[in-house]
Amino acid sequence: MAHYQIEDVSFQYPNCSEKTLDHITITIEEGEFVLLCGSSGSGKTTMLRQLKREVRPEGNQSGSIYYRGTALEQLDERRSIEEIGMVFQDPDNQIVMNTVWQELTFGMENLGYSTAQMQRRVGELVQFFGMEEWLHLPIHELSGGQKQLVNLASVMTLRPRVLLLDEPSAQLDPIAAKEFIQLLSRINEEFSLTIIISEHRIEEVVPHATQLVMLNQGKIAYLGTPDQVMKQIWKDEDALFLPYLPSISQLYLGIEKVSDARAVPMSVKEGRRWLAGKQEQRQAAGKSLSEAVKVDGQHLEPLLTCKELYFTYDKNAPLVLKRLSLSIHEGEFFALLGANGSGKSTLLQQIAGAHKPQRGDILYAGKSLLRKSTVERSRMIGYVAQNPMLYFTRDTVREQLMDRLRRLGEHSSIEKLNELVARFDVESIMDKHPFDISGGQQQKIALMLVLLAEPKLLLLDEPTKGLDPISKHRLAELLEMIRTGGTTIVMVSHDIEFAASYASRCGLLFNGAMAAVEDTRSFLQSNYFYTTTIHRTVGDVLPEAITVKDVWEQWGN
Template sequence: MASYQIEHVNFRYPGSEELRLKDVSLSIEEGEFVLLCGPSGSGKTTLLRQLKREAAPEGRLEGSIRYDGEPLDSLPPRRSAEEIGMVFQDPDSQIVMSTVWQELAFALENLGYPAAAIQRRLGELVPFFGMEGWLHREVHELSGGQKQLLNLASVMSLRPKTLLLDEPTAQLDPVAAREFIGLLSRLNEELGLTIVISEHRFEDLFPLASRVVLLRDGRIACNATPREAALRIGGEGSMEALRFLPSIARMFAQTEANGKSVMAFEPEGMNPQSTFAALSSPARNSPAADVPQASYAEQEGTRFSGEDAPTAKGRAASVPLTVREGKAWLRGSQDRLATQLAFAGTAAASGLSGTASAAAGNVASSVAGTAAASGISGTASAAAGNVASSVAGTAAASGSSGTAGTAAGSSKSNAPSSPDAPALLECRELVFAYGKDEALVLNRLSLEVEQGQWMALFGSNGAGKSTLLQCIAGALEPQRGAISLGGEKLGRRKLQGGSEARSRIGYVAQNPLLYFTRDTVGSQLEDRLRRLGLERSASPLAELEELLELGGLQDRHPYDISGGQQQKLALLLVLLGQPELLLLDEPTKGLDPESKHRLAGLLENIRSKGTTLLMVSHDVEFAAAYTDRCGLLFDGQMAGLQSTRDFMKDNYYYTTAVRRAAGELLPELLTLKDLGYD
């Protein structure tokens, strides 16, 4: 019995002609674990909310959504509330009661359960979620991860059959997110719950999902099992779609696509099938994935480009999704990747000049494949088989995305940073505690950031990352230690009247909403200019607006523009002060991979204009791809500050998935860029 039967659904918001969902048809079977992915604004949330009547946005819906055979609209309210549970993105905004216990009982109270029945249910629920220790705490004492767990538990108190989750881990740190996702997998496997989740953190979810639905501009662009989806997206070769694969699967898919184009020109070359045969461990399927997969391959498999269903199924089975599977696959294709790695390295290092062609002669074909796979210079150059032009193709491939290319270049070249480069920011022995009797957050922490660098600082929650940034920004005052910018010591807040050295530092908080005090974008910008004492014409406003693509929003309310635009608006407000040092607090939190990519381009651009960047983050993949130096904050101190490459190579846990898979097999392989995959 299908949980949901969605047929030809179109949806538009009131007062808008634009369709946010276009002809969406989807059938979700009982017990499935469906992962919805796609860029922000692609309609994930809109679709998900249509599946829960109480959360459905206002607007015009065409087509039909049936739940358990009945139209969703005609479901009795009680049944709708009990059977379909929904968890939203922000952990804080879903909690209504003061204590954990009250919040757990909230849903049951709403449905009028007597006290004894509530007690009975909670008695069972609390141990399942391991919440005994904090059952009687007040909710504001909980961490973000615990709050989200509480939200899930509160929904689960009604014993739903279907669970909808709208980016539930976007606001969590990686450890809490993994715990949350682990719990979802238990709910799916042990209770047979149907789960539909939209999420950008797919590295952990891909292996668990029984199906992946990729949305694009309100349309379903791909609907298949995770492994099939990886193959199909790899086959299409569209860069935007590729970013929605976990990096291991993406590495496979892109290399695999290369292999195919290699085959086209060198029939005696490596046979992709034999590559799969070399896989030492059979790919793991999550048990839940087995049931629907069969029915899926039947209807979907035939659509595979130019291949018959059984082959497609066989191939799909070998797609690696986890680090473990990736390792096994890498062992089989080590040689091929090694040459590619060496070549991509030289191509990037030679600064896109294309002169490396001679040295690369023997791997020409694979390079051609790279160019084709990144889908930018097209297949024409590859087909030519001409070494020089195909190298140019690679160069174009990495170069056409502009900033990303230079980032790849710089992350290579900076390895040992020159000792005589002037330090822009210097923090010496900072000591900070929030109160007399509280633990030290910063404990004699010292840090230097060089002019023009992009540095990332990692650290677990409570390691003092945000505190450090706020001290540098002047929002907090360290009890001891000195901070200097360009050799000039930053005065105590009390003494400095307002703007001097501090105004050369910009601080971008995680949440852009903290910056919005006016009712239109235009007046917000006016306000900022006025405070900076700048004339509109003399300010960099026009230039920045163009750079950040924020033109034409003057009359909009800051809350009515998209999340990405909000983030850029906050950035714009800070950049208007023309800071020399830009501090960023987890800039990639909750962003989809495409937005992350665009943000990276933007930040690169800002840096190229002479601004130094210091960010704190949990996002290892992002830092590995774009930053120069990385440091680890631990226990209030700097526990390691190295060039990004050395940092990632030295780390065992805190490193990219590709690195963890490649390990000692290909020690130089850190990110997909190293293979020339952009």
């Protein structure tokens, strides 16, 4: 019996002229690992919400969805709650209790489980998830990765038969994201739990998937096994979906002739096994990339200098920043990397003026920022926070942007707004409420609101979070345009692939200070965990290569 039978489902939100889902038909068998991909607004989140009755959106719907042979709307409420679990993108939005223990037992308490049942289930899960040491900690003391584990564990206490996950790794650092996906794979393998997950970062997910669904404007563009779908996308030369392919798969498909008999490598292990047989490429790999990527930031004057910063949010709490020193050169694109909770966002907030360091100084063009007013600082520095919801106070995107334009007065123009609307491709959502658009679209609008002021220093906290590959490329083009126009960019990110392709320098923040600061290529070459999938795969053969483009350049493709 199929776990889900989705038959000709269409869905349209109220007051929306276009269908969000358009005649979707999919069969999902028990124990499958299904990966949903597509651009922001393609219908992934809506599709997931259709599969759990309690979170179904309001709107016009047609077609049928069956859960294990029963129409979803006729499914017993308790059975729906217990058997269909869901984990959302933002870890904080799903947590309702103060401690880990309380959060894990919350769902069971509401369903009337006995104390003995709750203790037994929590005891099992805590050991399976490796959560023993922080079981009784307050939630606010946990990292983003730990919070997302709590969300997953709290769902698993009800012993679901299916897990729905909406971009669960979007806010996790690379190591935490990898561990989270590996845990999902283990749950899928050991318990035959059906997993349906939407993700933009598919590099880590696709090796575990049994079925890949590519959505475009609410329709299924591609459906099949990952191997089948990737080969078809490559044959079609589909520019919309080629960027979604894992970098190792792109490398393979760009070199080898596509064959139904040979599987496309999707992981580092598979990629290295394939490369072992490419002796001719090993011998041809002698071309140096160093000249093409030489960074001249050391010859530029520092625009911003952080001098031995110390900061803590509470005098009784550990220091978040400890003797942190960093120079940012005018005109560069600097990527700040590090684990969740390492202090990256705190450093940006220090520079933006949201907090003042207890010790140390921040210099802008040689003058202390700490002595400047908030208004003075805002004319020089633009800051885009991690949560785009903070920027929305109006009923439509258009009203929000126009309100910002009016407030800026002579410091911006309608021409600038129209240019940003076109470059970010947001005309179709201009009359929607900011809360009714996807997370990736919200991220775009928040960035536009800041860019309207044309700041000379732009601080970005996780700007690619929730963006699909095409939108990331467009964002990179826009950032490069404003950088060449004289704007210096400092970006906090977990997106190592994005940093590898576009940043001129990278820094690793650890234990409150900068553990390493180098040009991007040197930085990623020297790292083991904080590096690209391509470098892990070909590093022994091509030490300088960090992107697919690098490999093709060296191998003459």
